Amino acid sequence: MSPSKGYIAAALRERIIQQAGRRCGYCLRTEALLGMPMTIDHIIPQAADGPTTEENLWLACRRCNEFKGGQTHAPDPETSEWIALFNPRQQTWAEHFAWSEDGVEILGKTPCGRATIIALQMNNPEIIVARRLWVSVGWWPPQD
Numbered sequence: 612m613s614p615s616k617g618y619i620a621a622a623l624r625e626r627i628i629q630q631a632g633r634r635c636g637y638c639l640r641t642e643a644l645l646g647m648p649m650t651i652d653h654i655i656p657q658a659a660d661g662p663t664t665e666e667n668l669w670l671a672c673r674r675c676n677e678f679k680g681g682q683t684h685a686p687d688p689e690t691s692e693w694i695a696l697f698n699p700r701q702q703t704w705a706e707h708f709a710w711s712e713d714g715v716e717i718l719g720k721t722p723c724g725r726a727t728i729i730a731l732q733m734n735n736p737e738i739i740v741a742r743r744l745w746v747s748v749g750w751w752p753p754q755d
């Protein structure tokens with residue numbers, strides 16, 4: 612019996628969790644802050660024919676994964692140019708994003724970073740409220 616499209620074997624899931632350091636590849640939240648298991652993100656979404664193979668999979672929180680949905684590109688808010696979304700497996704977070712001085716907002720350093728922030732609503736009001744609380748108790752932003 613061949614596995615169905617989109618099926619991710621337990622061993623592969625565990626390998627991706629390890630590779631991702633148990634945190635969301637986009638917003639860097641950990642399972643401890645989420646209070647729920649992470650999801651496996653298809654970097655190129657299945658809706659855009661992204662395969663269910665290790666090189667197309669990464670860890671994402673449910674929030675980032677749901678906002679991302681079937682998107683592959685989004686406009687850079689500075690130029691309106693359509694840009695491929697951040698690839699957490701191939702690109703380095705700190706090259707494309709930074710934390711605001713108060714640690715609450717994610718700032719885009721590149722067109723890719725800026726487009727991804729908009730597409731995944733990485734600074735929407737609910738998450739800003741949550742991050743403010745985490746900063747106030749010293750849980751945020753991540754130091755690495």
Ligand SMILES: [Zn+2]
Nearest residue numbers: 635638672675
């Ligand atoms: Zn996330």
